Amino acid sequence: MDCKNAQTLIAGYLDRELDPVRTLEIEDHLHGCAVCSQSYKDHQVLNEGLRTGSVYFKAPADLEKRIQRAVRQAAKAESAPRWLSWSWVKMAAPLAAAMLVLLTLVPFFRGSSTEDILTREVVSSHVRSLMANHLADVTSSDQHTVKPWFNGKVDFSPPVVDLASRGFPLVGGRLDYVNNRSVAALVYQQRKHSINLFIWPSPGSPDHPAQQLSINGYNIIHWTRSGASCWAVSDVNSADLSEFANLASR
Numbered sequence: 434m435d436c437k438n439a440q441t442l443i444a445g446y447l448d449r450e451l452d453p454v455r456t457l458e459i460e461d462h463l464h465g466c467a468v469c470s471q472s473y474k475d476h477q478v479l480n481e482g483l484r485t486g487s488v489y490f491k492a493p494a495d496l497e498k499r500i501q502r503a504v505r506q507a508a509k510a511e512s513a514p515r516w517l518s519w520s521w522v523k524m525a526a527p528l529a530a531a532m533l534v535l536l537t538l539v540p541f542f543r544g545s546s547t548e549d550i551l552t553r554e555v556v557s558s559h560v561r562s563l564m565a566n567h568l569a570d571v572t573s574s575d576q577h578t579v580k581p582w583f584n585g586k587v588d589f590s591p592p593v594v595d596l597a598s599r600g601f602p603l604v605g606g607r608l609d610y611v612n613n614r615s616v617a618a619l620v621y622q623q624r625k626h627s628i629n630l631f632i633w634p635s636p637g638s639p640d641h642p643a644q645q646l647s648i649n650g651y652n653i654i655h656w657t658r659s660g661a662s663c664w665a666v667s668d669v670n671s672a673d674l675s676e677f678a679n680l681a682s683r
């Protein structure tokens with residue numbers, strides 16, 4: 434494992450999210466590399482700080498009022514041509530800096546959103562399916578075999594398309610458990626890489642365009658279409674996964 438990989442995986446290692454093979458690899462690297470081992474220690478300190486709440490700061494009670502006042506004055510100043518007057522810059526600059534700090538820190542302290550949790554869940558399921566060598570319950574490249582296989586196993590009929598002609602052959606399907614429910618996992622291949630496409634119904638959810646994420650070296654794309662929530666996970670590069678998602682979400 435090189436430093437670049439190690440740096441990407443340190444957070445996952447700290448949270449004990451890595452599979453045993455990667456855990457051994459990163460431990461090996463940390464023993465031999467002073468730079469990465471220092472950055473591991475830094476992560477530990479930060480984690481500890483977040484856990485004990487010692488890095489939380491309470492916003493001053495009058496901050497909201499000060500920001501509102503600054504915005505009002507800015508609006509007033511803008512209607513007059515003197516909006517760049519020096520006194521306004523002097524007053525607004527520290528406030529702008531404070532807001533920037535707040536905006537940077539807020540996502541950091543917000544905790545795990547549903548999306549974060551689901552992202553971790555689908556990545557774990559993906560890794561598990563590869564580790565346990567249990568990619569497919571039904572092995573077939575025929576969408577007319579894979580789709581009906583889910584009858585009676587899940588309470589919806591997942592859309593199954595064959596993308597072999599576009600470089601993503603269908604390999605099979607599997608029953609999986611994500612988001613506290615049984616979900617359909619469709620398995621595709623790109624060269625030697627496996628792609629898991631998790632699908633479950635989310636009735637009433639509006640269509641949601643594809644959104645791309647990445648954790649621990651895995652790429653994830655999720656979208657909602659026609660009341661179905663879809664999550665594609667793989668270690669293929671993000672451009673290829675993006676192409677896959679485009680084709681699969683048609």
Ligand SMILES: [Zn+2]
Pocket residue numbers: 435436437439462466467468469470
């Ligand atoms: Zn290193």
